[in-house]
Amino acid sequence: MNIDVKNLLNQFKEKHILVIGDVMLDKYIWGSVDRISPEAPVPVVNVNKTNHHPGGAANVARNIYGLGGNVTLIGVIGDDRSGELLQSILADDRGINCQLITDKNRETTIKTRIIAHGQQIVRLDSENPSDLSNILLQDLKDTITHNLDQIDGVILQDYNKGVFTKEMIEWIMSQCTKLSIPVYVDPKKSNFLSYSGAKLFKPNIL
Numbered sequence: 001m002n003i004d005v006k007n008l009l010n011q012f013k014e015k016h017i018l019v020i021g022d023v024m025l026d027k028y029i030w031g032s033v034d035r036i037s038p039e040a041p042v043p044v045v046n047v048n049k050t051n052h053h054p055g056g057a058a059n060v061a062r063n064i065y066g067l068g069g070n071v072t073l074i075g076v077i078g079d080d081r082s083g084e085l086l087q088s089i090l091a092d093d094r095g096i097n098c099q100l101i102t103d104k105n106r107e108t109t110i111k112t113r114i115i116a117h118g119q120q121i122v123r124l125d126s127e128n129p130s131d132l133s134n135i136l137l138q139d140l141k142d143t144i145t146h147n148l149d150q151i152d153g154v155i156l157q158d159y160n161k162g163v164f165t166k167e168m169i170e171w172i173m174s175q176c177t178k179l180s181i182p183v184y185v186d187p188k189k190s191n192f193l194s195y196s197g198a199k200l201f202k203p204n205i206l
Contacts, residue, residue, distance in 0.1 A: 015153065017064050017071050017152065017153050018144075019073050019155045020144060020155070021157030021164070021186075022075060022076075022158065022162070023054070023056050023057045023073070023076070023109070024057075024109040026111050027051075027052050027113070028050065028051050028053070028113050028115060029045070029049075029112065029113070029114045030047070030048050030049045030050070030051075031114070032045070033046070045116050045121065054089055055109075055111055056159055056161070057157035058086065060186075062090070070095065071096055072098075073097065073099065074099050074140070074143050074144060075100050076103050077100050078103060079102050082107070082108040082110050082126075086100075099143055101136065106130070106162070107128050109125075109126070109127040109128075110124075110126040112124040128161075129162055137165070144172065144175070145175070148175060148176070148179055149179075153183070154182070154183045155183075155185075156185045156198075157186050158185070158188050158190075158191070159188060160190055169194040183197065183198045184199060184200040185200065186202050187202075188204055189203065189204070
């Protein structure tokens with residue numbers, strides 16, 4: 001079967017996708033190794049450069065924008081420097097309608113990868129995966145409701161970082177069903193059954 005990729009991409013540019021989920025900041029530390037530490041049997045990394053990229057749901061939104069689609073991103077960040085940095089990076093992609101909610105009681109999720117000679121040596125995770133407070137959940141619902149009337153499809157990116165409680169998932173699925181909006185889900189395993197009615201379901205076991 002032949003697929004007209006160009007035609008598909010042209011159709012995609014006319015769509016507006018809402019991405020909801022756990023946003024993260026991906027940090028990469030690049031370096032080289034020429035010796036083992038005398039303190040422990042681990043490599044000593046001489047740092048050459050450090051860079052940052054949107055991660056999690058933010059990366060999905062950026063990919064949609066990169067393919068020419070219209071995208072709105074809704075998620076939660078901490079009241080910290082990492083959250084500010086993530087918003088600054090996303091602001092450079094002016095085609096992303098970024099609506100991130102700040103939670104003063106949590107830190108922005110950061111995944112730091114240390115890489116030397118093309119090999120990832122270790123990953124450091126800084127996060128607070130606890131569920132959002134009822135106040136934050138209501139803010140999230142209000143933000144989602146405000147955007148649903150202009151959306152052609154919804155992508156839910158669940159990394160078990162607090163955004164998707166069972167009640168929140170079922171609420172989103174209900175709202176999208178009422179408006180006949182297709183939902184595409186990339187979930188962790190905690191709430192698989194709550195995504196009933198999704199048009200596409202791509203589970204992650206690990």
